[in-house]
Amino acid sequence: MTMRAAVLSSHDLDGLTVTESAVPSAAPGEVLIRVETVGINQLDLNVIAGVGPGAHARLPRILGIDPAGEIVAVGSGVDPARLGQAVVVKPNIACGTCPRCREGDEADCPSQTVVGVHRDGGAAEYVTVPARNAIDRHDLTAAEATAVVHSAPIVLNALRIAALAADERVLITGAGGTLGRAAVAIALARGARVVAASRRPLTPVGDERLVHAPDPAALTAALAAEDGFDVVLDVSGHGPTLSAGVAALGWGGRAVFCSASVDPDLRIDARDFYLRRKRLAGAASARYDDVAEALALAAAGVLPPLAGARYALDDIATAYRDFPRAGDGKVIVDVR
Known part of the structure; x- marks a missing residue:
């Protein structure tokens, strides 16, 4: 056959x-x-x-x-x-x-x-x-x-690694893609205050703030007035974009990245990272229960199409x- x-x-x-x-x-x-x-x-x-x-x-x-x-x-x-x-x-x-x-x-x-x-x-x-x-x-x-x-199960794993709590400030970079839209929806559902950033114009998933930043320099400039994020979730796979996100973390901030396929050149200010007690982790997969939860969220309408x-x-x-x-x-x- x-x-x-x-x-x-x-x-x-x-x-x-x-x-x-x-x-x-x-x-x-x-x-x-x-x-x-x-x-x-x-x-x-x-x-x-x-x-x-x-x-x-x-x-x-x-x-x-x-x-x-x-x-x-x-x-x-x-x-x-x-x-x-x-x-x-x-x-x-x-x-x-x-x-x-x-x-x-x-x-x-x-x-x-x-x-x-x-x-x-x-x-x-x-x-x-x-x-x-x-x-x-x-x-x-x-x-x-x-x-x-x-997509969504990796986001669930990443947010667990970041220990996201309600009312925390979250920056999601690469928010225009499939993982990014799922990340915005899940973070909003958990009560976070979300800033969604992308190199291309975005349509909102919910009440997140949108940042259109065509390059990392524009992203850094757009975030200059921010008071520091509790969590950064990068799904862009673009090292310089993740670098800008890590720089935007506040005291004790946690960054998790879910992709590294586009540009792996990540640069971090070691002194800032050390003194401000920042943390960085990677999430390349998910648990079996993450998959079940993601499918349930989709069936419940929590995720966008x-x-x-x-x-x-x-x-x-x-x-x-x-x-x-x-x-x-x-x-x-x-x-x-």
């Missing part, structure tokens, strides 16, 4: 073709998902280019880290009652045995692997994943779940070429 899949055979977009591949079988502890949608991600571009975390992919590789669909087969050890369940895939697969996993902090598992990087992904009509990574999406459509599953432009599977190379200039929201590929 064969399926259509987006297979990368060389580290360039010319090496990406939609072709016939064998349908995988669910191994023990796994489920087979008939895919409806999958997202376009910066990590996919890293795999295509063979750089950063994408350098771990061994070609040929089926792309797609965040598919959603329906369970159509289960491997041994998996409850057959899951057949027919509508699910979305948590991309990061924790090892389950290390000290962090045993403590329930799978987000920081040092041995985690990623769907579409270390194993074949969901830009295909079928994909297999560990049963635990196939999360019940309940009443969310496949596109809605794909848009949420790799996050799905954006849509492409057919046959046009997936075009989707990658257009990304990230495809407008607002998560770029979705309709597989089925």
Whole structure:
């Protein structure tokens, strides 16, 4: 039995073709998902280019880290009652045995692997994943779940790391993207006072203050009159922008960044950082309970619509070429 899949055979977009591949079988502890949608991600571009975390992919590789669909087969050890369940895939697969996993902090598992990087992904009509990574999406459509599953959970993890409290002042940089809009909505829902900054003009999610800053110098100038933020959450992946955010932290301020794919050149005033007791952390993944909470927030209407432009599977190379200039929201590929 064969399926259509987006297979990368060389580290360039010319090496990406939609072709016939064998349908995988669910191994023990796994489920087979008939895919409806999958997202376009910066990590996919890293795999295509063979750089950063994408350098771990061994070609040929089926792309797609965040598919959603329906369970159509289960491997041994998996409850057959899951057949027919509508699910979305948590991309990061924790090892389950290390000290962090045993403590329930799978987000920081040092041995985690990623769907579409270390194993074949969901830009295909079928994909297999560990049963635990196939999360019940309940009443969310496949596109809605794909848009949420790799964005909002990371934000939840980041805000937990930052120990965000109600009425604290939060700066969110890179607020125009999918993670950024989710971050603004979640911070507002938790009672924070939010400033949302982006290099492109923004539309408000709620009652946050908007800052349009085309470059880090403009951001620094726009924040010059501020009294210092309690929390900075950067989802831009742009080192100089994060540098400006760290500089804008107040006494004891906490900065968390959720992306480092665009420009990793981070510079910090060490004296200011030290004397003002600032803290900095990275959040590159999420816990399984973060995914469940994010999906629940989406179903409850707490999150704004996050799905954006849509492409057919046959046009997936075009989707990658257009990304990230495809407008607002998560770029979705309709597989089925």
